[in-house]
Amino acid sequence: MKISYECGPCFLRQAKEAMDLSTDDENLKMEIMEDIFNYLSDVFKTGTNSNGTGSKMHRMIIERTGCEDPYFKEKIEGNEIALKYLPDVKRILNEDDSLENYVKIAIIGNILDFGAFTLDDDIESVIKQSLEKELTIKHIEEFEQSLKTHNEVLYLVDNTGEIVFDKLLLNKIKEYGLNITIAVKSVPILNDATKKDAIDAGLDEFGEIVEIGCGTVGYVDSEISDEFREIFNSHEFIISKGMGNYEGLSEIDLSSKEVYFLLCAKCYTISRHIGVDLHDMLLFKQ
Structure with missing residues (x-):
């Protein structure tokens, strides 16, 4: 399925949750969120696959924090x-x-x-x-x-x-x-x-x-x-x-x-x- 405009705030909410569950390092979370903003600014367009976008975002958090299972x-x-x-x-x-x-x-x-x-x-x-x-x-x-x-x-x-x-x-x-x-x-x-x-x-x-x-x-x-x-x-x-x-x-x-x-x-x-x-x-x- 393709993304809708409502997926934007949902991606960011999930990103915040996953980061809060993964690390207490506020500076690292700021860096990761900046990376996520940059990533979404590139791919968040009409016709973009929702599952692929969310998967990439969560992988970015896992890779940067080293927490393999935040939830x-x-x-x-x-x-x-x-x-x-x-x-x-x-x-x-x-x-x-x-x-x-x-x-x-x-x-x-x-x-x-x-x-x-x-x-x-x-x-x-x-x-x-x-x-x-x-x-x-x-x-x-x-x-x-x-x-x-x-x-x-x-x-x-x-x-x-x-x-x-x-x-x-x-x-x-x-x-x-x-x-x-x-x-x-x-x-x-x-x-x-x-x-x-x-x-x-x-x-x-x-x-x-x-x-x-x-x-x-x-x-x-x-x-x-x-x-x-x-x-x-x-x-x-x-x-x-x-x-x-x-x-x-x-x-x-x-x-x-x-x-x-x-x-x-x-x-x-x-x-x-x-x-x-x-x-x-x-x-x-x-």
Whole structure:
């Protein structure tokens, strides 16, 4: 997906957060911010790729500060929030174990995104309110048909914390007899899940965990490894979690695949692109 004018302040907010999490050196942060301003002044134009721009910016911060995982503590916090609400989630599923409810819970997990929310946001309240919401777009019948007709699925995960809720949907998918391949980032970026994060959360119980070959904001087709491209190309059925993966996949030809996006529209640029309201929860087929 391409940047909008609203991406500018979002990039700068993320840069400030990442720097504050990476170093206490005020002089270094000033130097890095100057570099980021110079970088954005060169690339921030109509038609620029949003994921590639954000990825480059975060790499600049990592390289200059030497902090390889700025959101390490925030990822732990995300897991703790998810685990705190897991009993409520399981209670809901015990009352209604429909596929739609499993999908809804997985999408609610997508709210745990420190790339879209500030560190001061009351994320717990957002989750509680979201548990009462319905999906705005729900291609649930098509989704279940895909589960019934395919033998394998590629599941692109998004954030640490969110993956705690993904486990519930993955377990439901296993009931349909599919072989699941779970794709994660190769190196840390924001609070995105890496292989270690996925294994720590127990996702390896449900399928093979593979790395995409890079650490990018969302999916960036030009940066995935040859090994992952082979995996991606071999799958006709793909489940994509989160806005970043949607932003990247919406730029490539998916006509030969059945791709389902599960996300919460957490910014105006995304919501306008899809045609929904801010904070709507969505399951839709590409």
